[in-house]
Amino acid sequence: MKTVVTVNIPPVNQNQSMITVTAAIIRKEDTVLLTRRNQGQRLAGYWEFPGGKLEEGETLQSCLEREIREELGWVIQVGEVVATNIHTYDRGDIFLVAMEATILSGTPTLTVHDDMAWVPVPNLLEYQLAPADIPIAKALLNKPSSGRLLPMTGPDFSSNIDQADYENGL
Numbered sequence: 001m002k003t004v005v006t007v008n009i010p011p012v013n014q015n016q017s018m019i020t021v022t023a024a025i026i027r028k029e030d031t032v033l034l035t036r037r038n039q040g041q042r043l044a045g046y047w048e049f050p051g052g053k054l055e056e057g058e059t060l061q062s063c064l065e066r067e068i069r070e071e072l073g074w075v076i077q078v079g080e081v082v083a084t085n086i087h088t089y090d091r092g093d094i095f096l097v098a099m100e101a102t103i104l105s106g107t108p109t110l111t112v113h114d115d116m117a118w119v120p121v122p123n124l125l126e127y128q129l130a131p132a133d134i135p136i137a138k139a140l141l142n143k144p145s146s147g148r149l150l151p152m153t154g155p156d157f158s159s160n161i162d163q164a165d166y167e168n169g170l
Contacts, residue, residue, distance in 0.1 A: 017092050017093070018086075018092065018093040018094065018095055019053055019054070019092065019093075019094050019095070020053070020054040020060075020094070020095045020097065021051060021052060021053050021054065021094045021095065021096050021097070021132075022051040022052065022054060022060055022063045022064040022067060022096075022097050022098075022099065023048070023049035023050065023051035023064075023096055023097070023098040023099070023133065023136060024049055024050050024051050024067075024068055024076065024078075024098075024099065024101040025049060025082050025098055025099065025101060025136075025140070026050075026076070026101050026102070026103060027100075028118050030120055030121070031118035031119055031120050031121070032049075032118070032119055032121055032124065032140065033049070033050065033116060033117075033118060033119075034047045034048065034049065034116065034117050034119050034124070034127055034129075035048060035049075035050045035071070035072070035110070035113040035115070035116045035117075036048075036113055036114055036115040036116070036117075037112070037113060037114075037130070038110075038112055038113055038114040039114065041112055043130050046128055046130040047117075047127040047128060047129050047130070047133070048129065048130045048133045049098060049133055049136060050067070050068060050071055050072060050113070051063075051064055051067050051068070051071075051098075052066075052067035052070075052071065053067075060078075060081075060097055060099065061078040061099075064076070064078050064099055064101060065078060068101065069106075070111065071110075071111050071112050071113065072106070072108050072109065072110070072111075072113075072116075073106045073107055073108060073109035073111075074103050074104075074105070074106035074108065075103075075104045075105045075106050076101045076102060076103055076104060077101065077102045077104055078099050078101050079099060079100030079101060079102065080099065080100055081097060081098070081099050082098045082099060082136070082139060082140070083098050083135070083136050083139035083140075084096060084097050084098070085098075085132055085133075085135040085136055087131055087132035087135075089131070089132075094132055096132045096133070096136065098136045098139075121140050121141060121143070122141065124137040124140060124141065125137055125138070125141070
């Protein structure tokens with residue numbers, strides 16, 4: 001049975017639009033996948049956790065599954081929410097939802113990226129990350145030894161995971 005992840009999307013200022021974007025935290029041994037935005041794309045040359053925009057009628061899981069299939073050619077299984085972040089770009093706000101993902105099948109094919117790298121978590125901030133992805137990388141760095149992520153707070157990070165959810169394993 002597939003578990004559906006729900007996340008409360010924060011209210012949007014009437015003068016701005018906010019889009020919801022999903023990001024995959026795909027692990028291989030002690031590394032995490034980063035992909036680099038291709039030339040001609042917004043944020044060209046920046047590294048990111050792969051994913052993309054939530055389309056009307058999609059769940060967070062189906063969005064991430066679709067985006068990874070389209071961008072990388074992989075079929076994935078989506079797990080729990082790792083962290084969330086609200087970031088303001090010049091074109092508006094994004095609500096980024098990062099979720100664990102496991103590769104089930106497929107051969108990697110880059111379509112909107114020009115490179116990919118399996119990066120040890122302690123080295124994530126050495127890459128030129130897209131600004132919205134930096135707090136997600138910091139959340140991964142703050143992972144306690146229990147394997148759970150610490151909730152993040154601060155001016156550049158908004159988490160919709162409350163303490164009760166955290167204590168109950170999200």
